Amino acid sequence: MLCEKCQKKPASVHLSHLINNNVVQEVHLCKDCAQHVTPANTKQSLLLPELLAGLMEPIIGKMVKEMGGIKCPACGMTYLEFKKLGRFGCAEDYDVFKNGIEQLIEKIHGTNQHRGKIPTHVSKTVHKEAELKKLQQELEQMVKEEKFEEAAQVRDKIKEYKKKKTNGKP
Amino acid sequence: MENRNSVKTDVFMSQAGEWLKAAGPENDIVISSRIRLARNLRGYPFTSIGSPEKLAEVEALISAKLEENKIIPDMTYLKLKDLTQLERTLLVERHLISKDHAEKNGSRALAVDKNESLSIMVNEEDHMRLQILKSGLQLTESWKEIDELDNRLEKELPYAFSPQFGYLTACPTNVGTGMRISVMLHLPALTVTKQVEKVFQSLIRIKFIVRGLYGEGTYATGDFYQIANQISLGYAEKDIITEIYNIIPEIIKYERTWREKLLADPTKHLEDRIWRAYGTLRYASSITSQEIAEFLSVIRVGITVGLIKDMDIKTLNEIFIFSQPAHLQKMEKKTLNAGERDIARAKYLRKKLVSL
Numbered sequence: 001m002l003c004e005k006c007q008k009k010p011a012s013v014h015l016s017h018l019i020n021n022n023v024v025q026e027v028h029l030c031k032d033c034a035q036h037v038t039p040a041n042t043k044q045s046l047l048l049p050e051l052l053a054g055l056m057e058p059i060i061g062k063m064v065k066e067m068g069g070i071k072c073p074a075c076g077m078t079y080l081e082f083k084k085l086g087r088f089g090c091a092e093d094y095d096v097f098k099n100g101i102e103q104l105i106e107k108i109h110g111t112n113q114h115r116g117k118i119p120t121h122v123s124k125t126v127h128k129e130a131e132l133k134k135l136q137q138e139l140e141q142m143v144k145e146e147k148f149e150e151a152a153q154v155r156d157k158i159k160e161y162k163k164k165k166t167n168g169k170p
Numbered sequence: 171m172e173n174r175n176s177v178k179t180d181v182f183m184s185q186a187g188e189w190l191k192a193a194g195p196e197n198d199i200v201i202s203s204r205i206r207l208a209r210n211l212r213g214y215p216f217t218s219i220g221s222p223e224k225l226a227e228v229e230a231l232i233s234a235k236l237e238e239n240k241i242i243p244d245m246t247y248l249k250l251k252d253l254t255q256l257e258r259t260l261l262v263e264r265h266l267i268s269k270d271h272a273e274k275n276g277s278r279a280l281a282v283d284k285n286e287s288l289s290i291m292v293n294e295e296d297h298m299r300l301q302i303l304k305s306g307l308q309l310t311e312s313w314k315e316i317d318e319l320d321n322r323l324e325k326e327l328p329y330a331f332s333p334q335f336g337y338l339t340a341c342p343t344n345v346g347t348g349m350r351i352s353v354m355l356h357l358p359a360l361t362v363t364k365q366v367e368k369v370f371q372s373l374i375r376i377k378f379i380v381r382g383l384y385g386e387g388t389y390a391t392g393d394f395y396q397i398a399n400q401i402s403l404g405y406a407e408k409d410i411i412t413e414i415y416n417i418i419p420e421i422i423k424y425e426r427t428w429r430e431k432l433l434a435d436p437t438k439h440l441e442d443r444i445w446r447a448y449g450t451l452r453y454a455s456s457i458t459s460q461e462i463a464e465f466l467s468v469i470r471v472g473i474t475v476g477l478i479k480d481m482d483i484k485t486l487n488e489i490f491i492f493s494q495p496a497h498l499q500k501m502e503k504k505t506l507n508a509g510e511r512d513i514a515r516a517k518y519l520r521k522k523l524v525s526l
Contacts, residue, residue, distance in 0.1 A: 004460065074215075077219065087216070087295075087340045087341055088338075088339075088340055088341075088342070089215055089216060089218075089219045090216055090219075091210055091212055091330030091332075091338040095332070105335065105342055105345065108403075109345075109401045110401065111403060111404035112334065113334060113403075114334060114335055114336030114337075114346045114403055114404070115405060116336055116346060116347035116349070116403075116405065116406050117317070117320075117406075117407055118333075119324045120324065120325075121324060121325075122333070129333060130333050
């Protein structure tokens with residue numbers, strides 16, 4: 001077999017990329033070409049957890065003093081453990097560590113306010129509040145951009161919403 | 171060879187997923203569209219720290235609800251601990267589970283429909299990872315179906331959700347919509363002309379990520395790439411989809427232009443490379459996985475530009491899946507080393523292509 005890279009010299013180095021000990025990719029190279037090869041794993045783009053650790057270090061470092069002693073009563077995970085693992089232990093952690101994660105989440109996503117789908121089991125007030133918050137943000141944005149006509153429309157919508165809320169109707 | 175319960179995945183050998191049929195739009199360049207939603211149950215620890223008992227409870231609850239309510243049509247439900255390592259790898263090669271899901275132990279499972287289109291990984295990093303996989307560029311359709319699946323599940327299971335952070339996930343990079351969209355593209359012309367780097371750099375700037383064939387941590391094989399959204403919080407699902415829809419046609423146009431340029435340039439020998447690959451695929455007696463990735467890539471170009479007329483993309487897609495290591499070993503019903511697999515691969519190809 002000829003070297004896959006130079007196609008000249010015989011292949012004497014055989015590299016395998018393994019998943020569960022099953023080879024998913026094989027590369028056959030001559031001695032010379034093999035010396036210039038970086039293993040597949042080092043060539044990969046940064047993995048999310050690594051990326052995350054990089055993001056977390058400067059932010060969380062600052063928070064450790066304040067948050068260091070905090071522990072989730074539901075799953076037992078401490079803020080320090082979260083910092084180490086980059087993974088939450090349970091859904092409650094988001095609430096328990098709230099002060100220590102808002103900045104991190106904003107760093108990752110550019111915001112810390114959800115604007116997507118809301119499950120129907122979440123009470124209708126939550127639905128409404130989220131909608132109201134969204135409208136208020138829209139309003140702020142429009143005022144900033146000096147789109148006053150659109151802003152007035154959104155303002156009316158907000159009024160309408162608040163009125164409905166006091167009537168107790170959806 | 172582990173033979174224990176190896177019949178559980180036999181069904182996958184007699185069929186190929188719906189997404190391989192190459193029936194979707196732009197299928198000359200877009201292989202597949204995939205949307206994944208991460209969901210967790212309120213009141214249970216996440217998978218990474220949950221005790222075996224708690225995770226078994228989560229798995230039992232999810233599987234019971236799926237069965238009772240027929241949430242996935244014509245569902246196959248596989249507990250990973252009942253499967254051999256080879257069968258798990260088969261599911262990875264099939265794009266139904268992640269490498270991580272295949273490698274780790276515990277109460278993990280896969281629920282999948284008959285078409286291999288809708289699926290749920292149970293107790294992966296999150297309690298549920300819902301997935302839809304479709305042929306070509308079909309994100310709006312995909313969103314509609316996975317949204318409905320999510321609605322059916324939500325009626326039966328208590329989701330962990332916060333008005334501020336959205337759907338709560340084990341990793342803060344998935345929180346919010348819990349959604350990751352990935353579009354698999356075949357970009358041989360942009361790869362060979364090194365234009366692909368430019369495309370990726372601009373994608374990264376607008377917060378998209380580019381990955382290899384099997385998701386996070388894999389590298390591109392045979393010029394196939396996955397483009398995915400990096401941000402999951404702060405946007406409505408439909409807005410993220412629109413954003414991808416704005417980008418993909420640009421990349422498709424760019425790839426098509428470069429394909430034409432390459433074909434028109436006799437010094438690039440593209441036509442020769444296509445026919446050589448085609449000949450080798452039909453007549454070789456041993457083919458490595460690296461070789462087949464390269465051959466399938468150029469042959470795909472040959473088919474899409476109309477040079478090769480007796481083979482279609484559907485056949486090519488099937489070969490792509492069935493010529494992978496676990497599929498070959500399942501086919502041969504025994505463990506094969508790398509060299510034996512190369513021979514089995516060529517044997518499969520000759521058999522598959524003899525009818526053309």
